[in-house]
Amino acid sequence: MRKVEFHHRLFLIALCLAALARAQSQSPAQESGKQIVIRASTVLDGKGRVLHDTRIVVEGPKIVAIDPKAGPVDYDLRGLTVLPGWIDAHVHLAFSFGKDGKNGSDEGTPHEAAYHVASNAWVTLMAGFTTVQSVGSPRDVPLRDAIANGLLPGPRILTSIEPLSGRGEQTGTPEEIRAYIRKEKAAGADLIKIYAAGGMRQGGMTMSQEQLNAACDEARKQSLRTLVHAYREAVRAATLAGCAQVEHGLGATDDDLKLMAEKGTYFDPQAGLLIETYLKYKEKYVGTPFFPKTLEGFASMEQILPMNRELIRRAVKTPGLKMVFGTDAVAGAHGRNAEEFIDRVRDAGVDPMAALVSANSLGAEALGMADQIGSIAPGLQADIIALDGDPLKDITAVRRVVFVMKGGIVYKNTARSAVPAYAGVQP
Numbered sequence: 001m002r003k004v005e006f007h008h009r010l011f012l013i014a015l016c017l018a019a020l021a022r023a024q025s026q027s028p029a030q031e032s033g034k035q036i037v038i039r040a041s042t043v044l045d046g047k048g049r050v051l052h053d054t055r056i057v058v059e060g061p062k063i064v065a066i067d068p069k070a071g072p073v074d075y076d077l078r079g080l081t082v083l084p085g086w087i088d089a090h091v092h093l094a095f096s097f098g099k100d101g102k103n104g105s106d107e108g109t110p111h112e113a114a115y116h117v118a119s120n121a122w123v124t125l126m127a128g129f130t131t132v133q134s135v136g137s138p139r140d141v142p143l144r145d146a147i148a149n150g151l152l153p154g155p156r157i158l159t160s161i162e163p164l165s166g167r168g169e170q171t172g173t174p175e176e177i178r179a180y181i182r183k184e185k186a187a188g189a190d191l192i193k194i195y196a197a198g199g200m201r202q203g204g205m206t207m208s209q210e211q212l213n214a215a216c217d218e219a220r221k222q223s224l225r226t227l228v229h230a231y232r233e234a235v236r237a238a239t240l241a242g243c244a245q246v247e248h249g250l251g252a253t254d255d256d257l258k259l260m261a262e263k264g265t266y267f268d269p270q271a272g273l274l275i276e277t278y279l280k281y282k283e284k285y286v287g288t289p290f291f292p293k294t295l296e297g298f299a300s301m302e303q304i305l306p307m308n309r310e311l312i313r314r315a316v317k318t319p320g321l322k323m324v325f326g327t328d329a330v331a332g333a334h335g336r337n338a339e340e341f342i343d344r345v346r347d348a349g350v351d352p353m354a355a356l357v358s359a360n361s362l363g364a365e366a367l368g369m370a371d372q373i374g375s376i377a378p379g380l381q382a383d384i385i386a387l388d389g390d391p392l393k394d395i396t397a398v399r400r401v402v403f404v405m406k407g408g409i410v411y412k413n414t415a416r417s418a419v420p421a422y423a424g425v426q427p
């Protein structure tokens with residue numbers, strides 16, 4: 001009886017919260033058709049162009065005009081750098097440190113675990129990321145839907161739900177693999193994540209060319225994109241199989257990079273944040289599955305950093321190769337996604353504008369959403385952020401996100417030099 005009462009009360013609270021969230025998710029502009037005008041001195045349009053002294057007009061969830069004469073001004077963002085909200089092509093929102101502080105350990109009750117995932121989404125949005133591709137957990141699904149329905153603040157989420165993990169012959173016959181892809185589609189997957197290779201430094205392919213061909217071909221037939229975790233020879237195999245995007249890519253040769261460029265395969269390598277996170281939190285990662293058993297063991301991980309930078313330097317020099325922005329954000333990295341821009345520009349020879357565009361219009365193109373997000377232009381979603389500083393001159397400005405609008409709703413608008421440091425997400 002007490003339990004029933006308790007649940008009843010919880011239900012009432014949930015109803016109130018839902019009503020509140022719905023009220024908050026409807027900005028005044030959406031109710032009345034009123035326009036919101038943002039004044040800016042510097043706008044990066046997401047496609048590589050810089051606009052000066054202009055105004056962005058927002059109505060409901062969309063940008064309706066770029067008009068220097070529009071008024072009255074609702075948000076004066078002069079002195080800041082205004083740009084489209086960022087897109088992270090590869091995160092794991094479901095990965096958190098457990099109750100004992102360790103990676104992947106017990107997160108407590110389902111309620112506690114759910115708050116972890118919601119918190120990861122919130123800090124990601126606060127860091128300027130308005131869209132993320134979360135690759136590989138059924139826990140992404142209710143979060144994706146709650147955010148889309150305006151019940152929780154967070155980035156727009158695309159999810160692969162369960163990945164297709166290569167296990168040699170056990171992965172299945174081509175027909176079984178095709179059936180698996182169709183099952184993921186039916187479960188609401190926005191894309192398919194495939195593990196086609198072992199670890200960063202060693203291990204061969206975990207799927208045959210024939211299996212990969214079946215997976216990526218069936219996904220294409222189901223209008224789903226494929227993201228393939230690949231190293232060494234798996235990079236070429238995924239490219240030949242017509243998969244949409246190659247993740248990580250250590251061990252790719254110049255010829256592999258060239259082939260990706262020729263076939264229009266998107267490439268998503270990681271310059272630093274992932275490994276930096278493992279090293280920064282090695283006490284939390286040590287001894288957990290797939291990680292070194294001793295702290296000394298993490299020294300070998302440091303050697304991967306220069307390997308990744310060298311790969312990206314070669315990728316930059318490969319004509320026509322479409323390199324998108326994906327951090328592989330794991331426990332400890334959520335909300336620090338923008339560190340990857342700094343790694344790419346400072347350490348891996350990427351031009352600052354190219355790095356930013358990779359998380360804007362190019363990232364949107366890779367998602368098949370270029371007509372909705374990734375640029376500041378009429379007709380697109382009003383996903384607009386502002387940085388305190390000029391990232392083209394000092395890339396560390398990406399840490400200072402002072403304004404975040406997603407779909408026409410302002411989620412963050414802080415005074416300059418007062419960027420809140422959320423728990424655990426300091427650079």
Ligand SMILES: [Zn+2]
Pocket residue numbers: 090091092135328
């Ligand atoms: Zn990953």
